Amino acid sequence: SQQGEEDPQALSIQEGENATMNCSYKTSINNLQWYRQNSGRGLVHLILIRSNEREKHSGRLRVTLDTSKKSSSLLITASRAADTASYFCAASSNDYKLSFGAGTTVTVRA
Amino acid sequence: DAGITQSPRHKVTETGTPVTLRCHQTENHRYMYWYRQDPGHGLRLIHYSYGVKDTDKGEVSDGYSVSRSKTEDFLLTLESATSSQTSVYFCAISESGTGFYEQYFGPGTRLTVT
Numbered sequence: 001s002q003q004g005e006e007d008p009q010a011l012s013i014q015e016g017e018n019a020t021m022n023c024s025y026k027t028s029i030n031n032l033q034w035y036r037q038n039s040g041r042g043l044v045h046l047i048l049i050r051s052n053e054r055e056k057h058s059g060r061l062r063v064t065l066d067t068s069k070k071s072s073s074l075l076i077t078a079s080r081a082a083d084t085a086s087y088f089c090a091a092s093s094n095d096y097k098l099s100f101g102a103g104t105t106v107t108v109r110a
Numbered sequence: 111d112a113g114i115t116q117s118p119r120h121k122v123t124e125t126g127t128p129v130t131l132r133c134h135q136t137e138n139h140r141y142m143y144w145y146r147q148d149p150g151h152g153l154r155l156i157h158y159s160y161g162v163k164d165t166d167k168g169e170v171s172d173g174y175s176v177s178r179s180k181t182e183d184f185l186l187t188l189e190s191a192t193s194s195q196t197s198v199y200f201c202a203i204s205e206s207g208t209g210f211y212e213q214y215f216g217p218g219t220r221l222t223v224t
Binding site for chain 2: 101103
């Protein structure tokens with residue numbers, strides 16, 4: 001079963017705007033990860049946030065985690081055309097496996 | 111991309127034939143994973159390995175088997191391919207358990223079963 005569920009399924013924004021996507025999960029986790037996938041390519045790891053962390057930054061990315069609500073959000077600031085991709089959250093509830101959501105497809109318009 | 115290759119990259123096969131996909135890594139990572147990606151489902155774990163000859167099932171393991179005889183190679187076998195196994199297959203590696211480390215993904219293999 002999918003542990004991570006992203007919302008919205010698709011997002012279209014203008015270049016320079018911010019993009020926010022959300023992820024909900026069902027059981028307790030030890031970390032939550034976000035990945036990006038460009039069309040026809042493999043997934044690329046973006047950021048990992050541990051269950052005892054509430055916020056993490058990496059360049060133009062900001063991730064928050066609310067374990068009481070079992071949810072996380074990914075914010076991409078000042079979006080660029082190169083940010084056009086699908087974004088997946090993945091919840092780790094044990095040491096070996098990740099459970100991925102179905103993803104959010106982000107389109108950045110020039 | 112991290113040192114992960116998958117072969118073949120594309121394959122068309124007929125129902126009932128056996129198929130083997132290969133994942134090769136040059137990172138000497140202990141953990142290796144096979145996922146399938148289908149529209150609307152994200153990635154689903156098929157099998158994973160936590161060391162040479164150590165493997166376990168994921169959430170969609172029926173109809174698949176795996177083998178790992180060397181650290182660098184992880185093979186996925188479809189014993190008798192079915193149309194429901196048409197998918198894109200991704201291999202991933204991880205230095206350790208995902209409690210502390212991210213996964214690195216290969217470029218994928220697009221498999222079509224006719």
